[in-house]
Structures are given as structure tokens and as C-alpha cells.
Amino acid sequence: MTLTVTDLTISRGGIPVLEGLNFRLDAGRALVLRGPNGVGKTTLLRTVAGLQPPVTGQITNPPESIAYAAHSDGLKATLTVAENLHFWADIFGTKGIDKALAGFDLEGLVDRPAGALSAGQKRRLGLARLLVSERSIWILDEPTVSLDVASVAMFADAVRAHLATGGSALIATHIDLGLDADVLDVGPFRAVPGSGSGDFDGLDEGFL
Template identity: 55%
Template sequence: MSDLLVEDLAVARGGVPVLEGVSFRVAPGRGLVLRGPNGIGKTTLLRAIAGLQPPLSGRVEGAGERAGYASHADGIKPALTVAETLGFWADLYRAELPEAVYDWFDLADLRDRPAGTLSAGQGRRLGLARLAVIGREVLLLDEPTVSLDAASVRRFAAFIRDRHLAQGGIAVLATHIDLGLELPEIDLTPHRAAPEARGGSDEAFL
């Protein structure tokens, strides 16, 4: 497995530049936490790395088909049960469904529950369980612990540390909380695009 390389990346949201000069390298088995205030451009940066939108400049290597992106949306169909949802993702990615995924994300007692009846936290755990199914080496995660209680945050952190990273995966996470993963961090504040590049726009909409 090769490194994830981000070199001198500049990205825009809605045509307005938000970040510039972002560079980092993440080796297999390692992770990185993106920090910065709301609106700084963490989501936009992750989307660009994932290939969901083109950067303004710079380059990304080691993502592409290797990368899986997870945002705030859980991506679940209300009519499917928890087990059917996990089976759907496994079939979609032509992957095996690890039986242990139910324990990793505390879903064992919810197998037969329709996803539409889950609480916000339960739905988030089901959405995150997709990460254990899709088989992507590089995980790009945007505020993954939204709606999770403290115990579920610890379970998620254990999955990233003991399952994904321990097996040589790479994780880049945008989060405001301490996940207890002891990962290096990068503060994106110094990379905020210059005012002239932003065109004087209102940062509240970025």
C-alpha cells in the first residue's frame, strides 16, 4: 500500500476559494486529524481528496479507488433492516460481510430493526458500519461521531485504531472532539484562502 499524498492543494466551495497551500503525507497504518473552526473548509478539502470535486490547484496521490468518503449523511434506506442494509452494502461492493461488524458497532440487538425506526445515534452507528464492509484502504471521514454517545465514540475509535489502522489502512478525519486516537493533527486556519481570493464573501456561508 502506498502513502496518501496531498501537495499544495487549493480548494473552493461554490466557486469561492476557501483553502490554499495544504500539504501532508499519511503513510499506511497512520492517520491524520483535520482541525479548524466551522466554515474553514474541512468538508471541502475531504471531498476534493476523495475526488468528488476538482481542486483549484495542487495534486492528490494515493486516493482514487482506494478511498472511501463518509459525511454527515448515513445513507440508509428506512425500509431495510439493519442486517439487510449491511448485506446491501456488501453486495454493492462485492465484499464479505464480517459477522463481527455487529459487535464493532453495537448493532447485534438491532439486526431485524428497520433502519427507519432507529434513533439518530443508532442510525449513525449503522452508517459508520459501512466502513467495515466497503474494503477501502483510505478512509476520509467528515465529523464521523455526530449523534454518537461517549460509549459509541469509543467503539468507533477502537474500530479505526484496532481494525483499520492496525491492518495498514489510512484515515483522515475532520472532527472537533478528541477521539483518543493519538493521531497527528493539522490546523487548517493558516491555510485559509487570502481575502482577495475569497472575493470578500461572507465566511458564514463557507
């Protein structure tokens, strides 16, 4: 499945931050976003994931193909590890959590409440939702936050396995995951001050 972005302009708080973006993400490939903090990588990922509208341009992807993982782990603290994964399996309409448990070394934690996990364990559980989703396109915003070196390697292995089965990944990260990935530096696409549509004045992505 292919994700295509054409002549995209995106805004944050009603102010355009990136404009003129064009890229294509094919099945079996990863694309890593680079650029300084605050340039608009998170806003771009949110827009591609469908969480906020673009100012202009087009995003084309197959329906129900995207799984999005950002800074929040999206866990229910009172539910166990297994219950959290079963909850997300129900949301995505999939069955079975064994692959997710094994992929992120969670088998020994299945009965532990998510609220009792360490920061790294919570992050692994949050990322394990990607395997439960069975979605082909992963949109990932700094996915290795709170992970130790071993867990970063575990995550990179999960991405490689996803790509090997025809999946794809769009990733904003400051670290080298050792992936065979294309790189897009979004810095040159900073929006010119004053550009963009006035219809978006006052728009706050926090309410989307």
C-alpha cells in the same frame, strides 16, 4: 497505502477557501484536521474523497482505496440493518457483514428497519459501512455526531483496529478520540480573497 496531497487549492461555491495545502497520510496513521467552523474542512475532505475537483494541486492515492463517511448516514429506511449492510457489501464488492455488526454493536438490531432506529443507532449503522467497504483509507467528517460516550469509544476502537491492520484515516472532528494521530490545523491555509482560478466562478459543490 499512502495518500499524498500537493500544493492543493480548494473552493466552495466557486470561491477558494484553502490554498497551498501539502500533507501525506501513510499506512497505519491517522491525521486529524483542526480549524474553526466554516474554514473549509468539509470541502477539503470532499475534494480528497474525489467528490469535487480541486482548483489547483494534486491528490495521489491508490485506486479504489477510499471510503468516505460524512454527515449523512446513507441508509435506506425501509431496509433492515442487515439488508443495508448487504447492500453496501454489494456496492463495494465485498462479502460478509459479521465484522461490521460486531464492531458497532448491531447484532441485536439486524432485523430492525433502519427507519426505526434511534439517531445514535443510525449513526453506528452508517459508520459500520466503513468495515463493509474494506477500503484502506477512511475519510471521515465529524463521524461522532449523534453518538453517546460509549459509542464514541466504540468508534475510536474501530479506527485503532483499522490503523493496526495498515489502514489510515483522515478525520475532521472537534473531540479528542484518544488516537495516536497527527494533527493538521488548516486555519493558516485560508485562501487570500480574490485568489484562485476564474474558471471555477459559479461552481457549486452541491451539484457535484
